[in-house]
Amino acid sequence: MTLQDPAATKAALHARAIEEGFSVMGICAPDAVPEAAGRLRAFLEAGRHGQMGWMAEREGWRGSAAALWPEARSVVMLAEVYTPDTDLRAVLAQRDRAAISVYAQGKDYHDLVKRRLKRLGRWLVAETGAGIKVFVDTAPVMEKPLAQAAGLGWQGKHTNLLSRDLGNWFFLGAIFTTLDLPKDEPARENCGSCRACLDACPTAAFPAPFQLDARRCISYLTIEHRGPVAEDLRPLLGNRIYGCDDCLAACPWNKFAVAAREIGYAAKVGAPPLEELARLDDAAFRERFAGSPIKRIGRDRFVRNVLYAIGNSGEARLRHVAEALAADPDEAVADAARWAAARLA
Incomplete structure (x- = not known):
């Protein structure tokens, strides 16, 4: 082990995360969103998940990060920008052509983000000896509430995460760790009367x-x-x-969006x-x-x-x-x- 001071570990982890290509990092406790389980239950009871039965099958884990891995002491949330460089709505007028979501225009983000997360996680293990688990979208993790608790941004009225600094064009990844790292202040909602x-x-x-x-x-x-x-x-x-x-x-907050650094997201x-x-x-x-x-x-x-x-x-x-x-x-x-x-x- 080379890093033992929690604050120094967090600072070094942040620097490494930016070096790896992430745009922002924040940390929260696994139990930072106690209200998430109730919101999920109401969503499921209303049937609003449609055919996504997997949401109900792992409801216990999805509703509580602490239940997913009880040994975890910190959740490191990271955002990776994929901001488009064109007007996405222009294609909607070309009715004989296909409109495909910008996140699917390039390489699969699951692979790109997880590869980056694993490199960052391996570095953290090598430096501290801590236990880790990495997640990108496919695990029963409520990334958006955790990211808000970690200060990355807030869930807007469209339920997606958005940020003063990034707009809302970014992917989320999580590293659960047994390290007890300093936690960040949660982000506050800033949608106001906008709809x-x-x-x-x-x-x-x-x-x-x-x-x-x-x-x-x-x-x-x-x-x-x-x-x-x-x-x-x-x-x-x-x-x-x-x-x-x-x-x-x-979303008007996209006026603060920054350009994507990962060439794999290019259309x-x-x-x-x-x-x-x-x-x-x-x-x-x-x-x-x-x-x-x-x-x-x-x-x-x-x-x-x-x-x-x-x-x-x-x-x-x-x-x-x-x-x-x-x-x-x-x-x-x-x-x-x-x-x-x-x-x-």
């Missing part, structure tokens, strides 16, 4: 400020939802085929033609989106989304593309194809 994010939502997915009904959220519908999407929601998807950035893009997918994407079979889909978070939803759900966009395009020339998939082996794809063809008739 830009709420008004920007195409599907009215926010029942109230600071509340989200995932069942109406386009990100949920295009990524997590299996099977056909409710017909009354399909026209509201527009040409969004993977995720939605409308509430994030509307590569772009806004491809819907006709081109609809023709992808499973092998072509996997090859095209290798290394991308888009790959996780599979060809069938992806093409289903593309067909909804085709139905919303108003482009009669795309009707034959939809008709060609009306007998697809996947029933959700076939249903979407028939709906799109009928819309364009």
Whole structure:
């Protein structure tokens, strides 16, 4: 061990985190958000998690970081910026092209952030001998409440984390450690009377400020939802085929956003033609989106989304593309194809 003073350890860890590419770091106690479990319970009881059964299955761990790993004494929260350098909403007017969420334009952030977290964690273990666990999105950890408790920012009315210094374009990662490090002051909410994010939502997915009904959220519908999407929601998807950035893009705090440092987040997918994407079979889909978070939803759900966009395009020339998939082996794809063809008739 070379670091023993907690304050010195925290300062050295912060310097190392910035060197690794993180934008900001904060620390909270594992039990810093006692109200999180109750909020999660209310969300689940209202059924607002939709088909995300995994949220209920690990509710105990998700509601309490202390329960997830009782040996932890500190939670180190880190933010990594992926700020886009273009106007994300411009593609929404190009109705024959696909609108894909900015976070999915480059390499899979799970891999990039976790790689950085592991390097930082290995350094901390080498310097202190402490125990650690690292998490990026896929574990039952409520990153946003913990990040607010650690002072990184606050959960806005769109329920995403935002910051005075970063806007709201950033990923979160966590390092749980057995070290008892000095804790940061929690961030205060600074949304005021603004409701830009709420008004920007195409599907009215926010029942109230600071509340989200995932069942109406386009990100949920295009990524997590299996099977056909409710017909009354399909026209509201527009040409969004993977995720939605409308509430994030509307936030005025983005005037303070900083540029992304990780080149892997640079846009590569772009806004491809819907006709081109609809023709992808499973092998072509996997090859095209290798290394991308888009790959996780599979060809069938992806093409289903593309067909909804085709139905919303108003482009009669795309009707034959939809008709060609009306007998697809996947029933959700076939249903979407028939709906799109009928819309364009």
